[in-house]
Amino acid sequence: DGVLPSNRRGHGDNIASTAWGAQNTPTSTPSTRRHESHRRGVNATQYNPGKRSKSLRAKFGADDSNVVVLWAARLVPEKGADLFADAFVALFNNKTLLEHYPGVIDRIRIVVVGSGPSRAQMEAALPPDRTVFFGHLVGDELRAAYASSDVYFFPSHTEAFPNTLLEAQASGLAVLAPAYSVNRALVPAGSGHLVDEHAGPEEFADGLFT
Numbered sequence: 116d117g118v119l120p121s122n123r124r125g126h127g128d129n130i131a132s133t134a135w136g137a138q139n140t141p142t143s144t145p146s147t148r149r150h151e152s153h154r155r156g157v158n159a160t161q162y163n164p165g166k167r168s169k170s171l172r173a174k175f176g177a178d179d180s181n182v183v184v185l186w187a188a189r190l191v192p193e194k195g196a197d198l199f200a201d202a203f204v205a206l207f208n209n210k211t212l213l214e215h216y217p218g219v220i221d222r223i224r225i226v227v228v229g230s231g232p233s234r235a236q237m238e239a240a241l242p243p244d245r246t247v248f249f250g251h252l253v254g255d256e257l258r259a260a261y262a263s264s265d266v267y268f269f270p271s272h273t274e275a276f277p278n279t280l281l282e283a284q285a286s287g288l289a290v291l292a293p294a295y296s297v298n299r300a301l302v303p304a305g306s307g308h309l310v311d312e313h314a315g316p317e318e319f320a321d322g323l324f325t
Contacts, residue, residue: 117291117308117321117322117323117324117325118266118289118290118291118307118308118322118323119182119216119219119223119266119323119324156281157278157281157282157285159285161258162258162261162262162282162285162286163262163285163286163287164262164286164287165262166255166258166259166261166262166263166286167259167262167263167287168259168262168263171259171260171263172263174247175224175226175247175263175264176224176244176245176247177224180222181222181223181224182219182222182223182224182265182266183224183225183226183263183264183265183266184223184224184225184226184264184265184266184267184268184323185226185227185228185260185261185264185266185267185268185283185288186199186226186227186228186229186267186268186269186270187227187228187229187252187257187260187261187267187279187282188228188229188271188279189229189230189231190227190229190230190231190232190233190234190237191231191232191233192233193271193273194231194270194271194274195269195270195271195272196231196233196236196237196270197233197236198270198315198316198319199227199237199268199270200236200237200240200241201240201315201316202268202270202316202317202319202320203225203240203241203242203320204240204241204316205316205317205319205320206220206223206320206323207220207242209317209320209321212320212321212324215324216324219324223245224245224246224247225241225242225245225246225247226246226247226249226260226264227241227246227247227248227249228249228250228251228252228257228260229250229251230250230251234248258282258286261282261283261286261288262286262287264286264288265288265289266288266289266290266291266307266323267279267280267283267284267288267289267290267291267307268290268291268319269283269290269291269292269293269298270292270293270319271293272293272295272312272313274297275297276297277292277297277298277301280292280298280301280302281301284302284306284307288307289306289307289308290302290306290307290308291307291308291309291310291319291322291323292307292309292310293309293310293311293312293313293314294309294310294311294312295312298312308322308323310322
């Protein structure tokens with residue numbers, strides 16, 4: 116199923132993909148120890164749904180009736196900046212989705228956290244009445260931005276280990292991402308929706324719902 120509308124979830128003290136951990140548990144054999152892969156995770160005392168802020172959502176142009184879709188990254192083509200913007204252009208021009216989900220689509224707000232050379236192009240493509248660009252955030256401001264959103268949209272097809280997917284899930288967000296190798300481990304069933312690893316804008320737009 117798609118990720119809209121999202122269901123917010125709580126997590127324990129540390130979030131890490133069970134599947135990833137199972138595939139990368141260090142062995143005790145000395146001859147193989149040099150090739151070990153180590154588990155990675157996010158401390159959910161820092162990233163958790165409790166950091167959700169109504170005042171920050173108001174800065175997003177959202178209240179509790181809206182669905183806030185977040186992306187946090189450096190805004191460059193190789194991270195998927197063009198794909199992110201094009202997916203929303205496709206969504207807002209998809210007559211079938213508009214007819215089937217008019218109430219939800221009208222309530223979508225887009226939040227982009229990060230800076231980079233693709234920002235101007237993204238600002239030109241995304242609807243200004245639905246979109247907020249926050250620039251570079253770190254620390255508590257970044258954690259609050261995660262927790263105050265509802266869906267994490269991850270457009271990159273190339274990142275080796277996208278830690279932002281773990282940060283988003285620890286913060287209670289459903290995630291939308293391409294199903295290339297590591298993402299299949301980092302996004303377990305029930306945590307979001309994976310589209311085809313070569314998906315284009317239309318597939319990502321559909322993935323929000325189907």
